[in-house]
Amino acid sequence: MAMNLIVIGPAGSGKTSLVSSLSKWMTGSGISRCLINLDPGADRLPYAPDYDIRSIVRVSELMKSECLSPNGALVKAAEVIEGRIREVADSIQSMRGDFRIIDTPGQMELFLFRQLGSALVSSLRGRTAAIMLLDLCDISGADYVTLRLLGLIAELKLGVPSLDVISKADLLDRKASLGWQENISAPKSEGLHGELAHNLSSLLNELERRKRVIPVSSLSGEGLECLYKALGELFCSCGDLS
Numbered sequence: 001m002a003m004n005l006i007v008i009g010p011a012g013s014g015k016t017s018l019v020s021s022l023s024k025w026m027t028g029s030g031i032s033r034c035l036i037n038l039d040p041g042a043d044r045l046p047y048a049p050d051y052d053i054r055s056i057v058r059v060s061e062l063m064k065s066e067c068l069s070p071n072g073a074l075v076k077a078a079e080v081i082e083g084r085i086r087e088v089a090d091s092i093q094s095m096r097g098d099f100r101i102i103d104t105p106g107q108m109e110l111f112l113f114r115q116l117g118s119a120l121v122s123s124l125r126g127r128t129a130a131i132m133l134l135d136l137c138d139i140s141g142a143d144y145v146t147l148r149l150l151g152l153i154a155e156l157k158l159g160v161p162s163l164d165v166i167s168k169a170d171l172l173d174r175k176a177s178l179g180w181q182e183n184i185s186a187p188k189s190e191g192l193h194g195e196l197a198h199n200l201s202s203l204l205n206e207l208e209r210r211k212r213v214i215p216v217s218s219l220s221g222e223g224l225e226c227l228y229k230a231l232g233e234l235f236c237s238c239g240d241l242s
């Protein structure tokens, strides 16, 4: 049965690029996949979607037809999709392949902090997992804690296992990324904020012990095979080997 793979992450973290590069990698490795675009605000996509939410609603058209601001149109688009979620899920479900790779709205909050994400997950049958993309470029240790917490929030909101993936690995040198790993257990900030960061990082270490963080570059292809293997392990650890 096909595995649904939902790619989420903050705007610009590299979701669309990962869908495209993972798709190419899978094709080259003899793994069948279909691609689903759930971003109604996407302008151009680097891949040809097998199912495209823009056939139902487009942010640019809502802005014109309903004189909405960009954010107003994004919220309206999410409402339209939520209202037709069964039809959307059925269309996705009808796609064949080993994987259904699902690209989500640029603005993660539309998917995670409204009904859209959880409604979609509960409407999809079969195995579903999420990839939380974390862009570590130009961030501090405390920011790393908040980004990793996003992965846990996504699991809680969607109710599916998730993997944390560091995007744009080609932009990080190995030494710097090791530095971030250290920062998670000892964030540098001081005072009340330092204490908060420290407490959150302890919680994160406790909850995330079982989780690996996988660096991936959509540009160079680094880490894609490792990501694929981790997806297999994710389902094994959830007791699903089918």
Ligand SMILES: Nc1nc2c(ncn2[C@@H]2O[C@H](COP(=O)(O)OP(=O)(O)O)[C@@H](O)[C@H]2O)c(=O)[nH]1
Pocket (backbone or CB within 6 Å): 009, 010, 011, 012, 013, 014, 015, 016, 017, 018, 106, 167, 168, 169, 170, 171, 216, 217, 218, 219, 220
């Ligand atoms: N250097 C580098 N840039 C990337 C990578 N992945 C994405 N980007 C760039 O990051 C920007 C945002 O990527 P996009 O996939 O549109 O992000 P999304 O908003 O999360 O879908 C684009 O300019 C991409 O070219 C990567 O692996 N390496």
Ligand SMILES: [Mg+2]
Pocket (backbone or CB within 6 Å): 015, 016, 017, 039, 042, 104, 105, 106
């Ligand atoms: Mg995108």
